[in-house]
Amino acid sequence: MSGTTMITDTVTVFSRELRPVLRDPFSVVFSMIQPLVFLGLFAPLLPEVEGGSALQWFVPGIVVMSCLFSTSFTGSNLLFEIQTGAHERMLVTPLRRPALIVGRALKEIVPMIVQTAIIVLVCVPFGFDLHVLGVLAGVAILAVMAVGLGALSYTLALASKNTEWMFWTVQQTVLFPLLLLAGILLPVDDGPGWLRALSSANPLAYVVDAERALFNGEFPASTVLSAVVASVAVAALGLAVGTRAMRRSS
Amino acid sequence: MNATMIQTSDLTRHFTVKKDVVEAVRGLDLHVAEGELVALLGPNGAGKSTTLRMLTTLIPPTSGTATVAGYDVVDRQRDVRRVIGYIGQGNGAAHSQRGRDELVSQGRAYGMSVRDAKARADELVASLDLAAVAERPVSSLSGGQRRRLDIAMGLIHAPRLLFLDEPSTGLDPQNRANLQEHILKLRAEHGTTIVLTTHYLDEADAMAERVIVIDHGTVIADDTPARLKAEHSGDLITLGFGSAADAGRAVTRLGALADAAVSADGAVVEVRVAGGPRLVPGVLRDLDAAGIAVESTAVNRPTLDDVFLNLTGRSLREGVVTTSTEEVAA
Ligand SMILES: Nc1ncnc2c1ncn2[C@@H]1O[C@H](COP(=O)(O)OP(=O)(O)OP(=O)(O)O)[C@@H](O)[C@H]1O
């Protein structure tokens, strides 16, 4: 029996999490149904803008929305494993506690990439202008954000042990304000001052701004940097509280 | 005497539920030597799972200490985890996974290479009769199939010390027998130390050479099943007579039996004594010679439930008859 490291432990947890997705890739599409419905029903209502399709503004937001939905739901898988006993069985193994959260959170990147690819490919025939480099840069930033949001969702699941309703209540209560204050469906720039203040406290808002620029093939340094800082901050926070919660988990 | 595998000292665990303190385990002193097979027996809520959860590092003790394989369960958690296997009361395999995938992941968690983990998974799939279901999502497995998968996962790294929390719950008689065989084999071939909890008295009786009876979070008895039964409960010989007068005369004659508790109720006499089945023929001959006609005879072997009843005044399993009766023709 060979020794393990933080990295091999993380790989073990990551590949275990990924396996059901690989076995049943269609599951990734399920959490996308809502964003795709928004895309289908909302996009036609968008006013025509000069010099291009309104999709250019709308699609990056939907990509972030899709990522927010699937990462915020992901804790429910852990919640279910806590209830059945699978989580307890993992806790008894020598897997390092940080690996238990990092491996799970890293896995969130995979569905995010698949979902982004589907959304972008669906929109190209309808006039969405594809800027490959920009999209790749946008995905890289979103990957960091996905890890952070996933870790927070797992933390919420660990905190909701024995009280499933708490997970769903908090998740639903936080999800929609985050979504609206990020300016995903409507721009917040024209809103009242208090709303803009709230929005500026929302890390997702910076990511949405950056994604819009990047998906349009632009690389404005300060916007991109703000998004990077916001994502890294969320990831650091998520992994820190997640590791703490995992150490206390039983 | 073999090396110490588990040593606890004044091990205590409280839970606080809405300001009420539940004393789940109170001052447990336990010593288990390497290679022992120990059954923890006790009613619902006795503190069996809580004890195992402390020994497996899942929850810290409120006070007291425990060492497992020489490592403190609080300070040396990872060392403890490397040595032990644990099959909990719940299901270890996640419903979204496939059985074989979970087995391989489990092996990887203990540091096995992918190739070793796969080979070991194949071995366990075969020996626990899981071949037909190993590629299916766990959610589609029956309760007994899931339990067998749990057991396979607990065995993946061939641990030196194995904890099983009610391993046979949900298994049909054939699979229970199969599991018992598996556990005994593990012990015979690898000298694995085994600590299990069970509600099945016959299981504790058949498998463990040491039974620890727990009630209200403390040990109330700790011995071999045979000695527990001999000490805390004998066989019960029930003799039926034609009249209360005959029964009365029988009681007088039976008074000569050594170490027997004799009581009469109408025309029925009960004798609580060790080695009942061997004594019955002699008793019958003796009563016959004295001209007392015995109309019916029964011998009830003691069960661990009798032991528990004797120790606590309560039955281990309410509403469940656990005595085995051997009728002897008079
Ligand atoms: N997490 C917990 N929070 C609060 N109380 C608990 C917790 N776990 C156990 N208890 C309480 O501690 C006591 C002992 O429980 P434990 O699960 O150890 O019993 P057990 O002997 O395993 O019972 P069973 O045979 O039903 O499995 C019970 O009164 C139980 O309600």
Ligand SMILES: [Mg+2]
């Ligand atoms: Mg229990």
